[in-house]
Each structure stands twice: as structure tokens, then as C-alpha cells.
Amino acid sequence: MKAIAVEPGAGTPVLVEKPRPDPKPGEALVRTLRVGVDGTDHEVIAGHHGNLPDGADRLVLGHEAVGIVEDANGTDLEEGEFVVPTVRRAPNGTNEYFERGEPDMAPEGKYVERGIVDGHGFMAEYFTSPAEYLVPIPERLAPLGFLVEPISISEKAIEHAIASRSAFDWEPESAIVLGNGSLGLITLAMFEEVLEIDRTYCLGRRDRPHPTIDLIDELGATYVDSRETPVPEIPDVYESIDLVYEATGHAKHAFETVDALAPNGVGVLLGVPEPWEFEVDGGRLHRELVLHNKALLGTVNSHRGHFEAAIDTLSQLPTWFTDEFVTGVHGLEEFERAFDTGDDVVKTAVEFSRL
Secondary structure: OEEEEEOOOOOOOEEEEOOOOOOOOOEEEEEEEEEEEOHHHHHHHHOOOOEOOOOOOOEEOOOEEEEEEEEOOOOOOOOOOEEEEOOEEOOOOOOHHHHOOOHHHOOOOOOEEEOOEEEOOOOEOEEEEEHHHEEEOOHHHHHHHHHHHHHHHHHHHHHHHHHHOOOOOOOOOEEEEEOOOHHHHHHHHHHHHHOOOOEEEEEEOOOOOOHHHHHHHHOOOEEEEOOOOOHHHHHHHOOOEEEEEEOOOOHHHHHHHHHHEEEEEEEEEOOOOOOOOOOOOHHHHHHHHHHOOOEEEEOOOOOHHHHHHHHHHHHHOOHHHHHHHEEEEEEHHHHHHHHOOOOOOOEEEEEOOOO
16 A cells, blocks of 8 residues: 655655555554644654654654544444544553543653654555544545544643633633644634634734735634734733633743733643743743733643544534635645645645545
8 A cells, every 4th residue: 555654854755655454453444535734744754753663764644634444343333434543542552541531641651643653644545543543523524534633632722721710710702823824723713613702813923915814814813923013012912812822832932921811811832842942031920820810731632532522613614714724635646745835835635545
């Protein structure tokens, strides 16, 4: 079978031949339909993130997938059923985090992430997976099933943000997404179309005209150019923000978020920065957090429940948004185009077989 793999740091994904996998007991064989490309894939390609599986010289990419069950192999799944795979697996069969159904809370060394850390991904014509990590999706949503994984990341982030404020009456009226990449934009759509937050903003560093800014405008949100309004100045220019969603990996934003927050607000950090030393006024930030009941929390990955919630969220996103958000679905004969990062690219996917 054909697969798309990379030697981390080599900078170029290549098409390779691999044996079609055979499902083990408890696993199903899935024929891959589409696999999304995101910033993590580009970090793996550049060698900034991820590890090879033991004994492999290349990593099969892809963690945002949708497929169809080819061989249920005695599991509770049905052949012909559309499914989305979760990403994490236990490195040695199982551990306490996976037994609790909380793989997303496992620390480093306690998980494998398919297509990222120590495990081959889903950018292949077929893959196998234990049935408990395959989440059924309605056929009508299958063409966009590769969006479920990124939405699930935000489902978890929002869930944890709300949980952190659960000790008192907290209903966010304003929210900002830091970063107008694909994850930031789909989260902004969740804020507008699903959570119905009154006032939403999205921060970026791009000039008009740009398709991401067009999407921000069409969603009814306000575009904030960080070159004109840095994060700490947002309260002076716009307003203090109840919920800040950081999706840039720009390390200073983690600390600047404290200044942007309204009293009782919460900032959720999802970006993963490179090491970077700089000075901050730790005493002032500490005072802000304490005296104004502010909170910062970090979150990564998601579990099956978040995937199930993400499927429901995907069904609520308007068609016009997903039509403009997905700027390219490319077949294997032109898979390289799915990894382009030009100004006209928002979200892309590779199509391995037709629906």
C-alpha cells in the first residue's frame, strides 16, 4: 500500500510503499479516506517535534483522519462504518491513564501519538487500530471527518476552562483566539456558532486581504493585528477578555494573556514553544492572578469523549464556513500540494480513497 512518510528534519514528505497491515485481535482494519494536514505535521517534517517508532527510518505522517471499516475482525464495529481514530496509544499495552479513559492526561513516556511520537500515523491507504479508539461518524459528515481531531482539541480546552471556573457563576461574554491558523479559526467558529459568545476576537499578524481574515470577518468576529495592538494592550483598545485561547506557540503570549484577561477570566494555552529566555515582571503577574481571580491552564490532546463532542460540533458548523475553511483536498498523485503553506491555504487534506 502507499503511505506518506518523512525522515524528521529532512523537510520533504515522500510517497513510500509499505505492507498492508493485518489487524490483531481487538483491532479493526480501516481503509483511509482523508487525512488532514496541520501545524504539528509541519513541525514533525522540520524535525522540531516528534520521534520515530523503534527500528523505523521514516515516520508515516498524519493524525487527523477519517476512514471506513474494511474488516471489523470480530469487534463491535461494522464493516462499511465510517470512523475517526483517536491519536494516543499506550506504549506497553496499557497503563493507569488509558485504563481510566484519560490518555490525554498521560505525561511524556506514558503514551504514543500516532503520526507524531513513536508511532506511525494514518497517512496510508490502510491502518489498524483497537476498536475502542475508533469513533463512529455519520456518513454525511465523513467528507469532513478529518476536522474532528482538531475540534476535539478545542473541546477539551473549553471543557477544562469551564471546569476551572466552576466554583462560581461564570458565563463568558467575550473571547479571543490568539492565532489565525487553522486550529484558531475552527475554534473561533465554535465560539461564534456553537457557544454563541457575545463578542469574539482573533489575533494574527497578516495583512488584508487574506482568506483567514475574510473568515474572521464573515464569522462576525473582530480581527486584531498584533503588530498594531499587542496582547497586553487589548483591554485598552477593545476590552478585557473573559476567555483567551492561545494557539500560537509564541511563549510571550502565555504571560501577556494575564494582562488581557478580565477579572475572573481564564487563559488556555495550547501552543508548544521552542525554548526561549526573556524577562518578565513575575511579581506583577502574580498579583494580577491573585487579586483578580485569573487563571492560566495548559492543555494537550483529547480523549474519546472529546471526539464524540467534536462530531456533534462539526454537525453544527455552517456549510459556508467549512466550504471556505477547507481550501484543498488533494489526491495521492498531487499529495505535495496538501503541504503547501501559501497565502491562499487555510486547511488541506490528502484523499487516499473516494467516499
